[in-house]
Amino acid sequence: MTSPYDLTREDVATLLEGEPRYRVDQVWRALWEENRPVAAMTTLPRAVRQRLDDALTPALRAVNEVASDLGATRKWVFELSGGATVETVLMTYDDRVTVCVSSQAGCAMGCSFCATGQAGFTRSLRVGEVLEQVMVAARVAAPRRLSHVVFMGMGEPLANYAVTVEALRRLHENRGLSARHLTVSTVGVAPAIERLADEGLAVTLALSLHAANDDTRSELIPLNQRYPLARLSAALAYWNERTSRRVSLEWALIDGVNDTEQSLDELAAFATPLRAHVNLIPLNPTPGYLTRGSPPARVAAFRDGLARRGVNATVRRTRGRSIDAACGQLVNVTHARRGRLRVDDGVNSPARVDVDGGLLGRTRGPTAP
């Protein structure tokens, strides 16, 4: 099964062999600029469309779509070939439109506080499967232009390294997204961070730190045993040096675990030499981890404590909690949530449920150009 977004330009040329050269350009534009599914490439002769249609199949089938924040946050559950599912979240802000994509169905890293980690690993995604998430979201965001892509959905992007790098390149080169608006979030695969630094891609790197002492971090994030803080810090210093870009450190505040004075000192000691920016969010609830997120007053106090220590920090507003679309709440439904899904049987006609009650009008279908 090949998705149109698995194809390079050369692949399109091969597929259209015998057709005039401008057809290749036309199809390429339809895919990347106009963002049309093959069926909607209506300016192509029927025979050409048929050729594409015979060779290509969309990689994603939307089985559910929900919205919250008055429609500003939308989450899709997409089924992949073979039956695994992934989740994609579109967030519309005043100044940007961001899509959060999954790089794997499930995740093998087993972080204790993360719903994806709790559910286990199914498989890594192909490049077309990652890119289609972006393109489907961009269609729904229109006429707003989708401007930012964050690899913060399900999976560890650096554990699906080649696909992640290829997807980043194509989003930049084919879709024209600014590299700095592409963010890779990693749990800390140190050698892969160094390799990514050598790729010559000026993307943004976010490290999910959450604890800056090895005992606590290893409890939260098993991979810390393999790449402890000193190793990570070296990889991040290399990133700074090679890319001249500062990293962001993600810190989900957990009540009594990583929101103490000691945590502040440890985090400041880790962040300061890297001149890193810290993003704070209260931990979102997941079924398999019982400690709560820090209360709002504690979150604000933690930010102030960082400021006093000279560390830049931002408190992020949580989006999509009510639809389990917030950080760490995405889960492979084939494992855990089949029963809660509203599945529609029509291809590409997901149940559109607004959690505030009403069914959403189907004014902009996810596959309409």
Ligand code: SAH
């Ligand atoms: N695997 C990558 C990217 C996906 S997770 C990574 O771990 O970075 C995206 C972000 O959500 C990470 O920063 C992760 O630490 C965070 N996260 C996971 N579970 C969370 C939870 N329950 N509450 C808040 N953030 C969480």
Ligand code: SF4
């Ligand atoms: Fe995987 Fe990231 Fe969740 Fe850890 S936090 S289990 S690395 S998705």
